[in-house]
Amino acid sequence: MSEGVPNVFEDVELAAVRSALLEWYREDHRSFPWRETTDPYEILVSEVMSQQTQLGRVVEAWEDFLDRWPTTEDLAAAERAEVVAFWSDHSLGYNNRAKYLHEAAEQIETDYDGSFPDSPEELSELMGVGPYTANAVASFAFNNGDAVVDTNVKRVLYRAFGCPDDAAAFEQAANELMPAGESRDWNNAIMELGGVACGQTPACDEQSCPWREYCDAYHSGDFTAPDVPEQPDFEGSRRQFRGRIVNTLGEHDELGLDELGPRIRVDYQPDGNYGREWLRDILTDLAEDELLELDGEGDETVARLRR
Structure with a gap:
């Protein structure tokens, strides 16, 4: 102790x-499909998707994802932009999770010869896999977790x-x-x-x-508990607009601020509360997550997806 x-x-x-x-x-x-498998890849996908995303939205996305990329080999061979676009299309939250999942698949294939490590310590070496996710995969796939x-x-x-x-x-x-x-x-x-x-x-x-x-x-009769914030609504959230930006840029080679803004928000006004400054802030986050590239400065900023 x-x-x-x-x-x-x-x-x-x-x-x-x-x-x-x-x-x-x-x-x-409750019946969830990832509870019916011990495949570490399938469990990792479910754990990453479930981060800040309601389970009701995860089931269909999880099944669609595995239909498209059924193994780490398939995922590692995919274009990252495809994986990110899938993430956005299914409203799965921050797109950097898709990037990390793709990189983790590449690690499995190149560093582990296609076989998952089975301990929380080793699983934590995978890109984007923190202690909680590593322990969950070790537990549910290998019965080997804390x-x-x-x-x-x-x-x-x-x-x-x-x-x-x-x-x-x-x-x-x-x-x-x-x-x-x-x-x-x-x-x-x-x-x-x-x-x-x-x-x-x-x-x-x-x-x-x-x-x-x-x-x-x-x-x-005292059911007080630690203050656990509820998951924020997705509608109107920053996560939603990140997804819209990625989807929109997936349809265009590149867009300037005032071309992109009205396509993702009907009340976009260049100098308004939801204008260039607001949009540039989100674009900067996406660029830091290596999901897109920014050229130019100030009002002349141009955004394109990172390939």
Whole structure:
């Protein structure tokens, strides 16, 4: 146990808690296609797509993506612009994720001879794969991960066992609670619990939460939890306009600010709130992400997709 981090399971029968959750999950859970595979590539695609994108939008995009590029070899051989355009067409958020996924496929093919590494440490070496995603792929593809700690898991641990709202405490509690050799089902199960029974508005009885008899919040009626910001709406967001810019530039060789602006926003006015300054700021971000190139300065700026 880490120094200074309290033991939140001091009076908890861990075997019973673990068994109850796994039985609940295995009896019934939401059906997502990536839960029916152990292919690390398919799981990586689902994890990258799910970052800041609602799962309801991910299913169709995931299936379409794998139809088009079914293996890392296929993805690595694709033109990056095609992958980025797909990302935008399916409203999957920041396009740099598509770029990183493409680069990760190239790494798999060139550095790993087409075979995925199976540990969180090695998976973290892939482009754009952070500790959370690496651990998720190790868990769901290889049953070889640590406990996943996302916002759903934090909420569950805070409510059920009084875990302090502290990163080290959440990490320790999640790993102590997870049974050895069960990272695939366990991580799916505890995230499912937070997603359907222990959301920001809890549905303990409606979803037959398996931890009701152990849960501090259920017995006290106090369902406060760490402040977890809700995912921002996609409509009208900066992500949406980034996608529109990439799509529009995909149809034209290059466009100046005042040619591009009206094509992505009907209320574009060169000197207005949504004018050249606003547009140039988004274009600069996209250029820094190596998704497009900018020529010229000031009002003479011209944008084109990076090839």
